[in-house]
Amino acid sequence: MEALVPGLTAIGKGLAYGLAAIGPGVGIGIVGGKALEAMARQPEMAGRIQTTMFIAIAFTEALALLGFVLTFLL
Secondary structure, three states: OOOOOHHHHHHHHHHHHHHHHHHHHHHHHHHHHHHHHHHHHOHHHHHHHHHHHHHHHHHHHHHHHHHHHHHHHO
16 A cells, blocks of 8 residues: 655654664663673673673664564554
């Protein structure tokens, strides 16, 4: 189904992905900041903290990829 105004489809897709990327972007920033804070407090646990941080970032990034796929389904 074609949109009534072709330009609005592109604007809608861009807006959808832009809004879908805000949450994961903020989430990754918070995860990274808290991980650095934890490593500064307990340097001997840096390896475990870093591993957990990367897993959390991967799950958070999956939300951004889901938003990216959603823009193609619109």
